[in-house]
Amino acid sequence: MSNALSVEAPEGLPFIDYTREFDAPVEDLFRAHADPELFARWVGPSDLTTELPTYDFTSGGRWRMVQRRGEEEYAFRGTFHTVRENELAVQTFEFEGFPDAVSLEFFTFEQLPGNRSRLVGHAVYPTLEARDGMVSSGMESGLADGYDQLDALLAERAA
Amino acid sequence: MSNALSVEAPEGLPFIDYTREFDAPVEDLFRAHADPELFARWVGPSDLTTELPTYDFTSGGRWRMVQRRGEEEYAFRGTFHTVRENELAVQTFEFEGFPDAVSLEFFTFEQLPGNRSRLVGHAVYPTLEARDGMVSSGMESGLADGYDQLDALLAERAA
Numbered sequence: 001m002s003n004a005l006s007v008e009a010p011e012g013l014p015f016i017d018y019t020r021e022f023d024a025p026v027e028d029l030f031r032a033h034a035d036p037e038l039f040a041r042w043v044g045p046s047d048l049t050t051e052l053p054t055y056d057f058t059s060g061g062r063w064r065m066v067q068r069r070g071e072e073e074y075a076f077r078g079t080f081h082t083v084r085e086n087e088l089a090v091q092t093f094e095f096e097g098f099p100d101a102v103s104l105e106f107f108t109f110e111q112l113p114g115n116r117s118r119l120v121g122h123a124v125y126p127t128l129e130a131r132d133g134m135v136s137s138g139m140e141s142g143l144a145d146g147y148d149q150l151d152a153l154l155a156e157r158a159a
Numbered sequence: 160m161s162n163a164l165s166v167e168a169p170e171g172l173p174f175i176d177y178t179r180e181f182d183a184p185v186e187d188l189f190r191a192h193a194d195p196e197l198f199a200r201w202v203g204p205s206d207l208t209t210e211l212p213t214y215d216f217t218s219g220g221r222w223r224m225v226q227r228r229g230e231e232e233y234a235f236r237g238t239f240h241t242v243r244e245n246e247l248a249v250q251t252f253e254f255e256g257f258p259d260a261v262s263l264e265f266f267t268f269e270q271l272p273g274n275r276s277r278l279v280g281h282a283v284y285p286t287l288e289a290r291d292g293m294v295s296s297g298m299e300s301g302l303a304d305g306y307d308q309l310d311a312l313l314a315e316r317a318a
Contacts, residue, residue: 012171014283060238062219079219079238081251081261090261092240092251102240102249104263106285124173124285126265 003151005144009135014125016134019118020147024154026117030086030109032150033057042149045142048074059083063091078102086111093123101130162310164303168294173284175293178277179306183313185276189245189268191309192216201308204301207233218242222250237261245270252282260289278306 007018022029032038036055043050048067055063057080064077078092081104089107094100108120125131166177181188191197195214202209207226214222216239223236237251240263248266253259267279284290 013287014172060221060236062238077219079221079240079251081238081253082259088259090251090259092238092249092263094240100241100247100249100265102263102265104251104261104283104285106259106261122285124263124283126263126281126283128172 003147005140005147007140007143009131012128014128014131016121016123016125016131016139018121018143020121020143021112021116021118022147022151022154023116024158025115026086026109026111028154028157029117029119029150032153033089033107033109034083034085038153042153043146045138046145046149056080057083057089098133101126101133103130103134162306164299164306166299166302168290171287173287173290175280175282175284175290175298177280177302179280179302180271180275180277181306181310181313182275183317184274185245185268185270187313187316188276188278188309191312192248192266192268193242193244197312201312202305204297205304205308215239216242216248257292260285260292262289262293 003021003023005018005020007016009016032042034057036052040050040052044067048069051066053064053066059080059082061080063080067074075096077094077096080089080091082088082090086109091105092102093105094102104124106122110118110120112118125134162180164177164179166175168175191201193216195211199209199211203226207228210225212223212225218239218241220239222239226233234255236253236255239248239250241247241249245268250264251261252264253261263283265281269277269279271277284293
């Protein structure tokens with residue numbers, strides 16, 4: 001796939017870095033993050049449903065997300081430190097099942113030539129162990145699934 | 160001084176870790192962080208004045224701080240991801256003069272025997288360079304000044 005997800009967990013640093021390109025302009029990519037109805041349709045593994053009881057995508061806002069698969073339920077919450085339209089979102093992130101291992105996530109939205117765009121993610125963890133735990137939780141396949149669903153959503157909206 | 164500040168910037172990791180003990184119970188230490196009128200009286204270098212135009216010290220709240228020395232003005236802002244009374248605060252932190260270098264700060268409040276308490280700080284930076292920049296900005300002496308002023312405030316309130 002030409003728009004494959006690239007994920008890197010650098011040795012000895014508590015970071016996860018990833019990049020994904022999209023066949024859509026940066027405004028559409030940003031809107032798919034900013035609008036909770038759109039965001040809930042694509043984020044996360046394809047076999048989970050997502051609800052966003054709180055989603056104030058503004059600088060200083062807060063969010064909470066609940067994902068379900070049958071009887072299983074996974075809840076996440078955080079704050080949006082910065083939201084700058086079509087450019088940047090900085091948010092905190094916590095899985096409520098593993099409390100206090102809060103991370104900080106930077107999402108940079110870039111316009112590319114040919115009405116394409118790029119999302120650059122940089123996640124920062126409070127310990128190397130927390131970072132390694134996130135890597136081994138299947139984060140990469142969850143991200144990849146989500147971005148494939150986002151491809152479909154962006155194509156549908158462009159049509 | 161028996162309650163000296165200990166600050167560590169571990170080699171190769173984007174963290175700053177610090178510890179400070181206080182001759183006051185943990186409830187008083189926590190209140191001096193939670194109450195904006197108290198917090199503004201002690202935080203930061205002793206030659207700066209502090210205003211807190213926004214300070215919602217609750218989980219999901221936001222804050223903004225302006226410090227002045229003569230004509231100089233330094234502004235900072237962030238969100239409180241978690242606030243748990245007498246236990247934990249997790250916040251984002253940004254110096255507006257160096258935008259988007261957002262860090263994540265964990266403050267753990269611990270009760271010690273003899274009506275004493277300990278504050279443990281763990282700050283996490285998005286790059287090693289941002290961490291090194293914070294170290295060389297004089298952060299340690301600013302912290303030390305602030306905690307000396309907090310000693311005086313806690314002693315005054317206990318009297």
